[in-house]
Amino acid sequence: MKKKIYISISAITLAVLIVLVAGANYFYGESVKRGKVVELHKEADTVEVFANSQEQKILEQAKIWFNRQAMEVIEKESFDGLKLTADFLGNDQNTGKAVILAHGYRGQSDQMGDYAQFYYDQGFDVLLPDSRGHGDSEGDYIGYGWHDRLDYLSWIEELVENHQADKIILHGNSMGAALVLMASGEELPEEVKGIIADSGYTSVKEELSYQLKHLYHLPSFPIMDITSAITRLRAGFTFGEASAVKQVADNTKPLLIIHGDKDELVPTEMAYELFDAAGGDKELWIVPDAGHTKAYSVATLEFQNRVQDFIERSMNK
Numbered sequence: 001m002k003k004k005i006y007i008s009i010s011a012i013t014l015a016v017l018i019v020l021v022a023g024a025n026y027f028y029g030e031s032v033k034r035g036k037v038v039e040l041h042k043e044a045d046t047v048e049v050f051a052n053s054q055e056q057k058i059l060e061q062a063k064i065w066f067n068r069q070a071m072e073v074i075e076k077e078s079f080d081g082l083k084l085t086a087d088f089l090g091n092d093q094n095t096g097k098a099v100i101l102a103h104g105y106r107g108q109s110d111q112m113g114d115y116a117q118f119y120y121d122q123g124f125d126v127l128l129p130d131s132r133g134h135g136d137s138e139g140d141y142i143g144y145g146w147h148d149r150l151d152y153l154s155w156i157e158e159l160v161e162n163h164q165a166d167k168i169i170l171h172g173n174s175m176g177a178a179l180v181l182m183a184s185g186e187e188l189p190e191e192v193k194g195i196i197a198d199s200g201y202t203s204v205k206e207e208l209s210y211q212l213k214h215l216y217h218l219p220s221f222p223i224m225d226i227t228s229a230i231t232r233l234r235a236g237f238t239f240g241e242a243s244a245v246k247q248v249a250d251n252t253k254p255l256l257i258i259h260g261d262k263d264e265l266v267p268t269e270m271a272y273e274l275f276d277a278a279g280g281d282k283e284l285w286i287v288p289d290a291g292h293t294k295a296y297s298v299a300t301l302e303f304q305n306r307v308q309d310f311i312e313r314s315m316n317k
Helices: 002-031 053-067 109-120 148-163 175-184 204-216 223-235 244-250 269-277 300-315
Strands: 072-077 083-089 097-102 124-129 167-173 192-198 255-260 282-287
Touching: 002 204, 002 223, 053 109, 053 300, 072 148, 083 109, 083 148, 097 109, 097 148, 097 175, 109 124, 109 167, 124 148, 148 167, 148 175, 167 175, 167 300, 175 192, 175 244, 192 300, 204 223, 244 269, 255 269, 255 300, 269 282, 282 300
Parallel strands: 097 124, 097 167, 167 192, 192 255, 255 282
Antiparallel strands: 072 083, 083 124
């Protein structure tokens, strides 16, 4: 009788483990593996919102301007042997100023095209990398900013050594915001003058746990832990170590955190947690009525004014 009970318990345990591993593999494919279009929990209202017609026109003209530019393609090899690519637009003014624009999850460089004219008109060279696992860059997994933070040290070096940049701004949206926040904890060269993070998450573990709960109505334990272990084996990092909130505590650069108060993809509470943890000079702007990465369209002129003021202060420190 006892033997039958042990066999039954073992069979049930094995079946549960198989289901959990299968579920974790599925979630890895949905969240980390390159190349899939996946569903994300997001705002119910996905209609583009603009403050007014004037600001809508600014963004529409910026898109037209960006699409007309002839970009130079730059290639770099990552620390782990991947070919990374970026579009580069040199400025005729030769001011020594440059910005690196970091795109979001499953996007690519041109996703940040709305911001290119804004920076170019202020005399900036503009560098738009494809993150590993995105666009024309190699990599079969999405790094969520963690390994990408080291890639950005190489992009910064590219601007300093080959384009004579001595005043560099890092500006990222969503995953790109988490990326530049993660980079902020590294030993950045003095040429980096400021960091702007719009709609960034605190850590990969917290963001994916949030997605798991709202998309699948599942608790994070144990499937998140198993998926993290799979990610460690296949991609070389765990969800727990990929933490923007830990990295930003070591930041020494001027920092501007932007977040919409209607963001349901990356909860607005994460912006407060990041701001509280951040070292160095820091500012927080919570944008009324803005969803995920929508601050620029909801408050275009105020966005430009605030960012321009932040850049000027950062450059003079």
